Amino acid sequence: xxxxxxILAIIVAFAAIFxxxxxxxxxxxxxxxxxxxxxxxxPAQIGAANLVxxxxxxxxxxxxxxEVVILFLSAAIVSFLLKLSHDEQNNEARKNELRPSxxxxxxxxxxxxxxxxxxxxxxxxxxxxxxxxxxxxxxxxASGFVLLLLAKPDMKINHNLISTIESISGVSFxxxxxLGIFLAGGFLDNNIIxxxxxxxxxxxxxxxxxxxxxxxxxxxxxxxxxxxYNETQKEN
Amino acid sequence: MIYIILSVFLGLFIxxxxxxxxxxxxxxxxxxxxxxxxxxxxxxxxxxxAPDVAMTEAAIGSGLSTVIFFYVLNKIRKNNA
Numbered sequence: 001x002x003x004x005x006x007i008l009a010i011i012v013a014f015a016a017i018f019x020x021x022x023x024x025x026x027x028x029x030x031x032x033x034x035x036x037x038x039x040x041x042x043p044a045q046i047g048a049a050n051l052v053x054x055x056x057x058x059x060x061x062x063x064x065x066x067e068v069v070i071l072f073l074s075a076a077i078v079s080f081l082l083k084l085s086h087d088e089q090n091n092e093a094r095k096n097e098l099r100p101s102x103x104x105x106x107x108x109x110x111x112x113x114x115x116x117x118x119x120x121x122x123x124x125x126x127x128x129x130x131x132x133x134x135x136x137x138x139x140x141x142a143s144g145f146v147l148l149l150l151a152k153p154d155m156k157i158n159h160n161l162i163s164t165i166e167s168i169s170g171v172s173f174x175x176x177x178x179l180g181i182f183l184a185g186g187f188l189d190n191n192i193i194x195x196x197x198x199x200x201x202x203x204x205x206x207x208x209x210x211x212x213x214x215x216x217x218x219x220x221x222x223x224x225x226x227x228x229y230n231e232t233q234k235e236n
Numbered sequence: 237m238i239y240i241i242l243s244v245f246l247g248l249f250i251x252x253x254x255x256x257x258x259x260x261x262x263x264x265x266x267x268x269x270x271x272x273x274x275x276x277x278x279x280x281x282x283x284x285x286a287p288d289v290a291m292t293e294a295a296i297g298s299g300l301s302t303v304i305f306f307y308v309l310n311k312i313r314k315n316n317a
Contacts, residue, residue: 226303
């Protein structure tokens with residue numbers, strides 16, 4: 001009874017807080033100072049048609065680097081911890097066969113996976129023009145990989161290839177960032193090879209290159225997480 | 237106007253699914269409900285003009301994390317059996 005009373009009191013307190021927020025909310029009819037600065041100066045400074053991308057990759061580029069590092073760390077920790085249990089259980093030498101997936105899924109996978117991979121690549125290559133970018137494209141590629149794993153659970157995953165792609169793209173991202181110190185205004189500045197024509201594919205300086213690397217990195221990291229989980233299903 | 241009605245319905249449905257995800261005794265149903273919460277919130281993000289967030293939510297929230305939850309569930313069951 002007391003517990004329910006406490007829960008009710010907490011809910012009422014939250015309702016009071018949110019009611020307060022809601023009553024003081026009035027929608028902005030114009031951009032705030034920071035937003036109008038970005039909207040006004042972005043085409044000349046960055047040259048990306050997608051303003052969100054310009055903010056994520058260049059104005060707040062260091063945050064993106066941090067996010068990529070966090071994702072890398074979580075992928076590394078997952079594969080490290082699951083690798084340990086993998087070795088332990090191999091000693092028991094008991095392997096179960098996974099049930100094969102339906103023919104419907106296998107046939108659909110053969111048609112859909114190339115299209116999904118291509119759409120992921122499209123999303124991160126066009127990140128500076130259309131909504132989306134490296135993270136979104138990488139996540140789409142990883143979901144295509146999940147579909148592949150669901151259709152063929154016994155598939156051998158080439159971990160060397162995945163980690164090579166992942167580390168090369170990570171290092172290249174940082175190298176491009178450092179090049180910005182010497183050729184442009186500072187770390188992760190995109191204006192190292194000229195801005196190009198606004199709104200075309202080869203515009204916005206280094207942003208397409210950076211996003212291709214981020215897309216490959218995020219895609220390979222998420223794929224390796226899912227692939228490691230899939231491998232641990234076979235044993236025991 | 238139709239967007240407001242649609243987003244209110246989506247929000248109510250998300251709330252219902254969230255309650256199902258927390259209170260259902262069957263873990264499989266709870267995982268699917270959590271995936272549905274992500275899927276419908278990605279539609280809500282699209283209505284609120286945030287296509288970037290919608291893409292990430294649809295791919296990671298409803299796709300990858302649901303699959304990982306099922307992998308972990310399967311692994312825990314095998315180890316406890």
